[in-house]
Amino acid sequence: MKALLKLSGIETWHGSICALKHVSLEVFQGQIAVLLGPNGAGKTTVLKTVMRSLYDQKRAQPEKGSIEFEGKRIDRLKTGEIVRRGIGCVPEGREIFPELTVRENILMGAYTRRGGKDIRADIETVYRYFPILRERKDRQAGYLSGGEQQLLAIARALMGRPKLLMLDEPSLGLSPMMTREIFEIIRSINLQEGMTVLVIEQNANIALQYAHYVFLLENGRVVHAGKPEVMKRDKRVREAYLGSSDNSSP
Amino acid sequence: MKQDHYADVGLFPGKSTALGVLGFILFLVSLPLYLPEYNFYLLNLMIAHVIIVVGLNILAGGTGQISLGHAGFFAIGAYGTVLLMQKLGIPFIPALVLAGFIAAFFGFVVGLPALKLEGPYLSIATLAFGLAITHIIGHVDIFGGRTGIQAPPLDLGIPQWGLSYVLSSDVQKYWLFLVVALLMAAGARNIMKTRVGRSFKAIRDSNVAAGVMGINLPAYKTLAFAVSAFYAGIAGGLFGFVLGFFNPEPFNLVLSITFLIMAVVGGLSSIAGSVAGAALITYLQFSLLKNIDEIPYFGTLLTSISERWFTDEGLHNIDSIVLGIIMVIIIIFEPSGLYGVWLRIKGYVQKTPRDTHKAGEV
Numbered sequence: 001m002k003a004l005l006k007l008s009g010i011e012t013w014h015g016s017i018c019a020l021k022h023v024s025l026e027v028f029q030g031q032i033a034v035l036l037g038p039n040g041a042g043k044t045t046v047l048k049t050v051m052r053s054l055y056d057q058k059r060a061q062p063e064k065g066s067i068e069f070e071g072k073r074i075d076r077l078k079t080g081e082i083v084r085r086g087i088g089c090v091p092e093g094r095e096i097f098p099e100l101t102v103r104e105n106i107l108m109g110a111y112t113r114r115g116g117k118d119i120r121a122d123i124e125t126v127y128r129y130f131p132i133l134r135e136r137k138d139r140q141a142g143y144l145s146g147g148e149q150q151l152l153a154i155a156r157a158l159m160g161r162p163k164l165l166m167l168d169e170p171s172l173g174l175s176p177m178m179t180r181e182i183f184e185i186i187r188s189i190n191l192q193e194g195m196t197v198l199v200i201e202q203n204a205n206i207a208l209q210y211a212h213y214v215f216l217l218e219n220g221r222v223v224h225a226g227k228p229e230v231m232k233r234d235k236r237v238r239e240a241y242l243g244s245s246d247n248s249s250p
Numbered sequence: 251m252k253q254d255h256y257a258d259v260g261l262f263p264g265k266s267t268a269l270g271v272l273g274f275i276l277f278l279v280s281l282p283l284y285l286p287e288y289n290f291y292l293l294n295l296m297i298a299h300v301i302i303v304v305g306l307n308i309l310a311g312g313t314g315q316i317s318l319g320h321a322g323f324f325a326i327g328a329y330g331t332v333l334l335m336q337k338l339g340i341p342f343i344p345a346l347v348l349a350g351f352i353a354a355f356f357g358f359v360v361g362l363p364a365l366k367l368e369g370p371y372l373s374i375a376t377l378a379f380g381l382a383i384t385h386i387i388g389h390v391d392i393f394g395g396r397t398g399i400q401a402p403p404l405d406l407g408i409p410q411w412g413l414s415y416v417l418s419s420d421v422q423k424y425w426l427f428l429v430v431a432l433l434m435a436a437g438a439r440n441i442m443k444t445r446v447g448r449s450f451k452a453i454r455d456s457n458v459a460a461g462v463m464g465i466n467l468p469a470y471k472t473l474a475f476a477v478s479a480f481y482a483g484i485a486g487g488l489f490g491f492v493l494g495f496f497n498p499e500p501f502n503l504v505l506s507i508t509f510l511i512m513a514v515v516g517g518l519s520s521i522a523g524s525v526a527g528a529a530l531i532t533y534l535q536f537s538l539l540k541n542i543d544e545i546p547y548f549g550t551l552l553t554s555i556s557e558r559w560f561t562d563e564g565l566h567n568i569d570s571i572v573l574g575i576i577m578v579i580i581i582i583f584e585p586s587g588l589y590g591v592w593l594r595i596k597g598y599v600q601k602t603p604r605d606t607h608k609a610g611e612v
Contacts, residue, residue: 053461083464095459097452099519108452111445112464153459160464 001028004164004196005050005087009065012042012049019045021220022065027164027213032190032197034207034228036241037217043200044092046217047168051089052079069164084112088162092169092200094153098142102133105141105152109159119159126155129185147178154185165189166198171206179203183210204241208232278428282421290420291492296532297427298489303512303528304438304521305481310510311519312447313474314454315364316373318506319380323479325501326353326383327486329393332401337392341408346430350483356383357479361472380506384498398497401490427488434481439521441477450474451519508535511573515580517589526588531573539569 003026012020019042027033037043049062052075067075074082083089088109097105106126110119127134130151136144141152150170157165167186171179187210189195201207208214208228216224216237224231231237281293302324309315330349334340340348356379363375387393404423407413417423441447449470452460461467490496508531516527543549543565556565584590 051462053458078466079461080464080466083462089462091456091458091462095456097455097459099455100448100451104448104451108448108460108463111449156459156463 001031003027003068004029004070005198006068007046007050007065008068010046010049010062010067011064012045012062014045019220020049020062023217023220023222024065025215025222025225027196027198029196030190030194031212032186032199032210033213033215034211035198035200035215035217036202036204036207038202038240040219041217042220043217044168045220047089047091047166047198047200050074050087050166051082052077053091080112083160083162086161086163088157088160088165090150090153090157090165090167090170093172094146094149096141096144096149096152096156098140100141101138102141102144102152103137105156106133106159109156112160122159122161126158129158129189130155146173147175147181150174150178150182151185154182158189162195164196164198166200168200169202170199171201171203179206186210204237275432282424287419287421290424292533292537294420294423294427294488294492295536296529297424297431298485298492299509299512299528299532300485300525301431301434301488302482302485302509303516303524304435305478305485306509306513307516307518307521307524308438308441308447308450308481309474309478310513312442312450312454313471315471315474316369316510317360317376317475317478318373318503318510319360319376319378319383320478320482320509321501321503321505322380322383323353323357323482324486324489324505324509325387325498326356326479327483328490328496328501329387329399329486330483331487332399332490333392335402336399339410342405346484346487349487350480353483353486354476354480357482358472358476360479361475364471364475365468377503377506380501380503384501387501388498394497396497396499398495398499400495401493404491423491430484430488434484435521435525438481442519442521446470446473508573511577515576515587517587520587520589522592523587523589530588531576534572534576535569539572542568 005027007026008024010020010023011018023042023046025033025035025046035043035046050067062075065075066073069082069085069087072085074085074087077085097108100108103123106123107119110122113119127137132148133152133155136148141149144152150172154165154167154170157167165186170182170186174182183206186197186199190197199207199211208231211228214224214226214228214231215222216231224234224237282290285293302320306317306320309317327349330352331342331345334345334348335342360376360379364372367375388396393399404417404426406415406417406426417426442450449460449465452463452465453467453470457467493500512527512531513524514527515531516525517523543553549565552565552568556568561567580587584594586593
C-alpha cells in the first residue's frame with residue numbers, strides 16, 4: 001500500500017526539551033490512521049511539526065529526519081505551501097474564528113484556492129455533510145455550541161480540498177454522543193471522498209473502533225503500531241487505555 | 251439578514267444602508283450652504299481625524315494589534331507632504347500619496363516586531379517609535395526643528411506648468427478633504443469585507459488556525475501595519491494643511507492615545523463607528539470642552555468648583571478628564587462603542603411589531 005504521509009526519524013525540540021525522539025510513521029492512502037497517546041506524549045507536536053506551525057516560527061521544523069508527502073519532502077516548506085500541497089488541519093481546541101460568521105469561517109478554509117465557482121460548489125458540498133451549518137451560516141461562529149464548532153472546524157479544513165485531513169482531538173470537550181457523530185462523519189468522508197485521515201485522540205475506545213491503523217505514542221516515541229484488532233488484544237494497551245483488566249476476554 | 255455572499259462583499263449590505271450613506275454624503279456636501287465659514291476649520295480637523303481612525307481601526311479592529319505610535323505616522327504624513335512640495339516641487343496630490351507610502355513603509359518597519367511581540371509588548375514597541383519620530387523631527391533642520399514649518403499654499407494644479415488652482419478658504423479645503431475621506435472609507439470597507447480583511451480578522455481570532463489555513467502570518471501582520479500607516483500618512487498630510495503652520499509638538503503620545511480613544515468610542519472594527527467616534531471626540535476636544543467656561547451658569551459653576559477645590563488655572567484640563575470618563579463608561583457599558591449603541595437601537599426598532607394583527611397571524 002502507498003504511504004501518503006511518511007515521517008522518518010523526526011526529532012523536534014521545544015527549547016531545551018526534546019518533544020519527539022526519532023518518530024517514524026506512515027499514513028497510508030485512503031485509510032483512517034489514529035495517533036493515540038497520553039497527555040504530553042507529543043501527539044500535537046507531531047501535527048504541528050508536519051504543518052510547521054510550532055510557536056517559534058523560524059525553528060518550526062524538525063531538527064532531524066524528514067517528512068514526505070506523496071513522495072516529496074515537505075519539511076522545509078512554508079505552512080501555506082504545505083496546505084496547497086493538500087494537507088488540511090483541524091487544530092486542537094477547534095480554533096474557529098469566533099467573530100467571523102459561519103460562512104466566512106468556511107470561506108477562510110478556501111484561502112489557498114482561487115476560482116469562485118469551485119469554491120461555491122464546495123461550500124454546498126460541506127453544507128450537505130453538515131446541514132446544521134447551513135442553518136447557522138450568518139451567525140457569529142463564537143455563538144455555536146462546542147459540537148457545532150467542531151463540525152465547523154472540520155468543514156473549514158475540508159474547504160482546502162485536502163488529500164490528507166489531520167484532526168487534533170476532535171472529541172475534546174464533547175459528549176460521547178457528539179464524539180460518535182463526529183467519528184461517523186469522519187468515516188463517511190473517508191469512504192465517500194476517499195480522503196486519507198489522521199486523527200489524534202486520547203479516547204482509545206472510540207478511536208480503535210474507527211481506525212484502520214493505530215500508532216501509540218509515549219514520551220515522544222512511537223512505542224506501538226498496528227491494526228486496531230491487534231492493539232485491542234495487546235495487554236499494555238488494554239491496561240493503559242481501555243481500562244479493562246488483563247484476564248477478561250477480548 | 252444577508253442572503254448571499256455577494257450582498258455581503260458589496261460596497262453596501264443593502265438598499266437601505268446605501269440610501270442612508272447617500273443621504274449622509276448629501277448632508278455633508280450641502281453643509282457649506284448653511285454653516286458659517288468659521289465651522290469648517292473644525293470640520294476639516296474632524297475629517298483628518300476620521301481618516302486616521304478608519305486606518306487605525308483596520309489595525310486594531312482588524313488584526314487586533316494596538317498601536318500607540320500612530321501620531322508618528324501622522325507626523326510623517328504631515329511633514330512628508332509639505333517637504334515633498336517645498337523641497338522637490340512635487341504637486342499636492344502626488345506629494346500626499348507619496349507621503350502616504352512613506353508612512354506605509356515606516357508602518358511596515360514598525361510592523362516587523364509584530365511578528366515576535368504580542369499584546370502590550372507590541373504596543374510598547376509602537377510607543378517607542380511614536381516618541382522617537384518627533385524627537386528626530388525636532389532635531390533636524392530640514393524639518394524646521396522645534397520652531398516648525400509653514401505649509402505652502404494648497405495648490406491642486408501643477409504650478410510648474412502654469413496650471414494653478416489654489417484652495418485658500420477652509421470651505422474649499424473641505425470639499426477636497428471630503429472627497430479624500432470618502433475614497434479612503436470606501437477603500438477600507440472593501441479591504442475589510444474581502445479576502446484580505448477576512449484574513450486580518452482570522453489572525454485576530456486565532457493565530458494558530460489562521461496559520462494552518464495557509465495564511466502567511468508575517469506578511470499579513472506587517473501588511474496591516476503598512477495599510478494602517480498609509481491611512482495615517484494621508485490623514486497627516488491633510489492635517490498639515492488644516493494647521494498651516496506646525497511643529498513636532500502636537501504629534502505626541504497624547505495624540506496617539508486620543509486616536510485610540512476615538513476608535514474605541516466609535517467601536518472597533520466598524521467604519522461608521524470610526525467616523526462617529528472621530529467626529530464626536532474632535533468636537534468635544536476642540537469645541538465644546540475648550541469653550542465650556544463660556545456656557546452660562548454651568549461653565550461658571552465648573553470654574554468656581556475648579557478654583558475652589560482643584561486649581562486656580564481654570565478649566566484647561568477638563569478635556570482629559572471628560573475623555574477619560576467617556577472611555578471608562580464606554581468600556582463598562584458598551585464595549586462596541588457608538589456602533590454598538592446604534593446596533594441596539596436598530597435591534598429595538600426591528601423587534602417592535604409594527605402591526606399587531608399581522609404579527610398575530612404569523
